[in-house]
Amino acid sequence: MTDELISVKTVGVLTSGGDSPGMNAAIRAVVRTCSQAGLKIYGITHGYFGLINDEIDEMDTHSVSNIIQRGGTMLKTARSEEFRTEEGRAKAAKNLKKYDIDALITIGGDGTFTGANKFSQEHKINVVGIPATIDNDIIGTDETIGYDSALNTALEAIDKIRDTADAHERMFLVEVMGRDTGFIALETGIASGAELALLPEELTHVEDVKRQLHEMLKSQRRSSLVIVAEGDETGGAIKLAENIKDDFAQYDTRVCILGHIQRGGAPSARDRVLASRLGAAAVRVLQEGHSGVMVGVVNNAIKITPMRVAVSKKKEIDHTLIDLAKVLR
Known part of the structure; x- marks a missing residue:
């Protein structure tokens, strides 16, 4: 998390790792919040793989019409072994500079955030993460998108x-x-x-x-x-x-x-609302000068958590529910 205000003018958004219902709703919220705020927004196809291979296209409000109800991710997702290397991340940073992208919003789970955090530290890229995984195993949010x-x-x-x-x-x-x-x-x-x-x-x-x-x-x-x-x-x-x-x-x-x-399948109403809240919050958090953080919802309020903390350990399961399951069976 940075202490000084970052001037963000152009944002890139990508989805990475396993897909989860609600990713499209999060993309939609990011794009439309950026448009309303006067920020240029680019979509990066195939996650970090696409970032390295220059699969980057400008988006606007029309780009995300009629996607909130769809499962999967319109930006696609892919694993990238190359992004795990310094050379791969250097290629990715070069492509961001090519489009004057000064901030990156990553939608995914702990693997996505681990890569984003390292990328941010090495190349001074402003990064905010949105937790999206059906496993619900990310700390710093009561629920992850798709769960x-x-x-x-x-x-x-x-x-x-x-x-x-x-x-x-x-x-x-x-x-x-x-x-x-x-x-x-x-x-x-x-x-x-x-x-x-x-x-x-x-x-x-x-x-x-x-x-x-x-x-x-x-x-x-x-x-x-x-x-x-x-x-x-x-x-x-x-x-x-x-x-x-x-x-x-x-x-x-x-x-x-x-x-x-x-x-697969259409996201629930709960996931659509959660994804919309987190997508909009990610843009606001960047504008407020934060980087290297994840946005989540805790007790129905937006909370930011440093990415290094979010990936440091798995969320603990609720043991009172384990006890309840034993009573009710």
Whole structure:
């Protein structure tokens, strides 16, 4: 975060890393807020890859018409190994200077912010980040853009799986996204009434899973639904199914991996509003002289967090919700 006022005249915006519903709403807010403030705005296609390869085009209010309801990102996204190198970042900085871009707004997760922070320090580029990831694992904001949409997409699918599980008296192991964090698994577990939700944050022993499922069968339940985060200790839903199927021969154990369906689709109203607030806030924060920060919403108020802090550790899961899930199952 800088202490002196930065004069921002031209802004670049990009999306990087995994896509999440609401990224388009954030792009729209950035572009229209810049236009209203009299700032020139450029869109950078394919994230840092496009920044290195000069995929940079000027945008205006018409460029972002009719995108707020669309999933994915109109600016596309891509991984860039070259941007991890000093030479790659030097190319990116040269392209920004070519268009007189003096500030960059990056929309993405911790990998996006790590790259942006290093880029800013090396080349004195003014940078502000907007947190967008379905994992909801960024500190400095109560929710990240895309989390609410992914949660509701997963829940809709899980509710339908529950119907067929009951009809056939089956055990379903449903794997949701969350390699390092269990936010989606925990909240969909509670909202769907699942018997178990297995998270990366809690050490999971297969024998404990078997014991808990046996206890539930004693209550004469007709079906069982287990939500598994992809990064859980058991090795995911497929590995777990292999380890428990012989102990539950009376059930037709099935695995359903929701996968990238959680990333797609129209963003929820909550995500559209969140993305709009954060997009507009990112522009204001740049105008106020801040750089190297991320904008978030905490207790319904805009908050800025240094990027180095935002990427220093993962957001902790709410352990009161873990306790609640155990009470309600």
